[in-house]
Each structure stands twice: as C-alpha cells, then as structure tokens.
Amino acid sequence: MSMSPAAFHTLLALCVVSAAASVVRARMPRRPSQPIEGQGGKDAPWVPTPAELVETMLDMARVTPQDYVIDLGSGDGRNIIAAAKRGARTLGVEYNPTMIEVSQRIAVKEGVAERATFVQADLYEVDISQATVLTLFLLPENLRKLTPKFRELRPGTRIVTNRFGIEGWRAEETRRLGGDSASCCTALLYVVPAKVTGT
Numbered sequence: 001m002s003m004s005p006a007a008f009h010t011l012l013a014l015c016v017v018s019a020a021a022s023v024v025r026a027r028m029p030r031r032p033s034q035p036i037e038g039q040g041g042k043d044a045p046w047v048p049t050p051a052e053l054v055e056t057m058l059d060m061a062r063v064t065p066q067d068y069v070i071d072l073g074s075g076d077g078r079n080i081i082a083a084a085k086r087g088a089r090t091l092g093v094e095y096n097p098t099m100i101e102v103s104q105r106i107a108v109k110e111g112v113a114e115r116a117t118f119v120q121a122d123l124y125e126v127d128i129s130q131a132t133v134l135t136l137f138l139l140p141e142n143l144r145k146l147t148p149k150f151r152e153l154r155p156g157t158r159i160v161t162n163r164f165g166i167e168g169w170r171a172e173e174t175r176r177l178g179g180d181s182a183s184c185c186t187a188l189l190y191v192v193p194a195k196v197t198g199t
Ligand SMILES: C[S@@+](CC[C@H](N)C(=O)[O-])C[C@H]1O[C@@H](n2cnc3c(N)ncnc32)[C@H](O)[C@@H]1O
Pocket: 040, 041, 042, 043, 044, 045, 046, 047, 048, 049, 071, 072, 073, 074, 075, 076, 077, 078, 079, 093, 094, 095, 096, 099, 121, 122, 123, 124, 136, 137, 138, 162
C-alpha cells in the first residue's frame, strides 16, 4: 500500500511526538504514593487514628522527652510523629514499605525526622522490651497474640490502645471522643503491672 507524502509526514510527526512524550514521562519525578484508608495490611488494614485521638492517647500516656514510644503497625506514622513532637524517642514498626516512605516524608516535613524513626518489619517480630510507651491501633486478635510480650515489658510501661482493648487486662483510664458514636473514638490506657513472684 502506497502512502502520500503528506500522510507519511503526519505519521512521522506523530511518532516523534510520541517518542518525546515517553522521554519526558521517564524523566518526570515519580509521584509520591498516597495511602488509601481501609487498604489491606499484613495482619490488619490501614485505618488511621483521628488526629484528636492521637493527642488524647499521648496525653493519657503522659508522653515526655524521657519516653521511648513504639507504635506497632504505624501506618502513616502519625502517632510516632506526634510523640516525636513531644520530644520522645520513637520507633514506628510498619510492614508496608510504601507506608514507611509516606511516614518518613511527613516526618521530614514536620521537622522531626531525627526523633521519628521507622522500620519496615513484622510487628510480631520486633523487640519492644525497651519501650516505655506503646501506642496501638490493632485488631483484637493482634492484641491477643501480642499479650505475652506485653507481660514481659518493664513494670510501669504504658500501653494506649485505640478502640480495642487488651483482653483480661483492666484499663486504668478510658476516654471517649465524639459523643456516643460506637465506632469513634475510644482510647484505653493500660499500665504494665509489677511482676508477682512466689505465686
Ligand atoms: C489500623 S492501622 C493503624 C495505623 C496507625 N498505628 C494509626 O494509629 O493511625 C494498622 C497498621 O498495621 C499495619 N500492619 C498490619 N499487619 C502488620 C504486621 N504484621 N507488621 C507490621 N505492620 C502491620 C498495617 O499496614 C496498618 O498500617
């Protein structure tokens, strides 16, 4: 099939434009990924703690610069970043590497990258023995599985949870935000008891 010179030139121009667009696309910086609320996670989905509850949880745990705060399943890093703003040393443990990137980006933007640290790891595998405060928004089955580790924490360590509590433990304090709504928002404070010996 023969092609008229005009058609040939049009086709050639289209090829050049398309190739140029590919080069520009390849050179453009990668758009930072945005997490989607409710997205799946390894053992729990990502559902962020509302900002007001984050501060309430840290208030209940009385976080100070002397604390070492660990968030197991740290999502976009909001609990850790808020604790770092209070001067605490912190560690966010998150399985999803994209969420780690998001957290680190926000920590830099908020000026606390030095104190807000994040590790990509399975929350069941990390050493939490040095924590003085745990901030947790996990499912009941996650908390159940972690309870033997909670028992090994130093007496006096504070554990604040969003929504779900630790089975068989008595909360020292419970605060509800947002009126009587069942789903939003309850924070519970637990304090690791002294170990009882000789029983
Ligand atoms: C309900 S969100 C809580 C996020 C954050 N702590 C907050 O309060 O906003 C639970 C988080 O745990 C993470 N996650 C689930 N299973 C995990 C695992 N085995 N190890 C580490 N992170 C996990 C999810 O990716 C998600 O970001």
